[in-house]
Amino acid sequence: MATTQDYRLGEFTFPRGWFMIATSDDINTHKPLAVRFFGQDLALYRGRETGRVVLLDAYCPHMKTHLAAPNDTSYVILDGGGTNIEGDSIRCPYHAWRFGPDGQCNDIPYHEGPIPKTACVRSWTVVESLGAVWVWHDPEGGEPEWDHPSLPEWDDPAWVRWKFDDLGELKQHPQEVIDNICDYGHLGPIHGSTVQRYENEFKGHLAIQRQCGPHRTLVSEDGGSPILHTDTTYHGPGVLISYLTGFYESILMINHTPIDDGLIKVWHALLVKSPSGKSEVTVEDTIAAGQFQHASLLAFKQDFEVWTNKAPCLNGMFIPSDGPFMKARIWYKQFFNPRERKNEFVSKCEGVYVPKGAEPYSQQ
Template identity: 65%
Template structure:
């Protein structure tokens, strides 16, 4: 298993960005223990506001993990009070801001140090996202959202929970520049391909025929995907061919070299108001998309790390996407060093049209 330092990514072990940490429906008014970025957290939904709260799990009193206890009477009686949470050990209570607001057996003023870190979280797209930042700064770009999410013609997703994978995020990010795997792994006859990088966005534009997604009479319509990583944690891919859909793939670092992965698909219905049949078909389409993603997963689950890529002409611009990725592992003050090497250019692949208009799509 390779670590961040093995790839020479930068100063920080974990990258800066918005990351999915749970499906929204998993977060109830019972604390959920979660581990990401090599840390333990307590995740819960406040009873008073319904807002999701993410706190460092370890209590400052004596280090109890507030999220991993089943037996204390504090937990049995209900650990969440209003928007606050009580520690199972001595029942200190912490607000959504992370500050202790009650020590039930002490009349003395609450010490200033009686607090845990409260993390910036948003609930969006049926998921909970956290802004992770080794520098502790404000979010550098907007939280995840999609205008299609609020359009009733689009059938909302439920997540596929793909579990943890002992694979560094770098190997997953390499996919955004991986032109030459599309045919052997996914059966795509790629007729055009290019990459573009812009700030926290890394985009791949490609299209062609497809061996998996064919009509019942065996015709493979041109399938185009416009795929963008929004920072290092997740991608959104607009897929056009047999209808319109948007893929979500998120991966979040659990520990260095270990990621947790989710997949989902938002599908545009043929009807303004989706019918029951449309909803069934959308779920089947999500499953087809999950199976296509599983073809990547199959490789990642078993490969050794590609610390160096033995690049040949015809491969995508891996070295450029790796430079783009390094901005998130270094102080934001240094990001231009990386961006000036990749921005403002359409990165094409030897022997491959870069745009649909240039492609001979007759085949």
């Protein structure tokens, strides 16, 4: 597998941005979860006092015990009712030091006197929305540059909420997935689309694709709209949101998060507006939406299957009738370099691009 350096993306191994790290359901348990992202082992849990989500560096500063690895033998866990989460804090299974959601040690049971300030682990910026847990990752340690993912439709009773499909790990650098945002040429052969109009736009931390045309899987042949319109945006390097109008109105989400350099974890989901047109979703709506999410997942698997087996595209043989791959790769570089250099990359890719021979989307 190829690395960030192989793709010459910039000085940071992992990009700046919001990333999905779990579904909300993953942490609806009383136990902490050991996860690994950005080349680091991490401890994720839901506080039992307030329900807030906490993400800490995994290794206890005392003697480097993993705070969230499965443990069924320590008396910290046995006496804690099967968990080492206490209120919104977590207690190390080895010598029982306890850490708060801010990462600071707030109890050492066998020690009197002040707790050293350095007895702490890093606490990450996390939020929960859309049925997922998001982390702000920033190699420079800065505040979030844009808002975490949210959708007003999530709280609208006329929309069927999604449950994420967990596609597991993909042994590819995320660059290979990012390329998809401008891959005009694959839409016919892979997805069965007959693209009528197509364009890409790059704007700050957003990379956009707009296209429409008949589609072999995501629209019905008998009734509904025969044309699928998709308006797709990468919000930073890890979160893709696509508005689909065709058979049903729906919102597609695909998230990928680096685990290690050249290895990612991937999720897919689809939010569907009441297929029967009701202002509150019905049981039938939920079933129809589930089937539509499954069809959307199959469409995504058409990409995923290729990615699973391909070699890294370090120097593509791009032609003018392809989408603007090189622009998208410049756009992607802004996240692998210091924030103060952002405009260097953005100014080299901002604008609207139409592949040679294609009709622009904006022109009716």
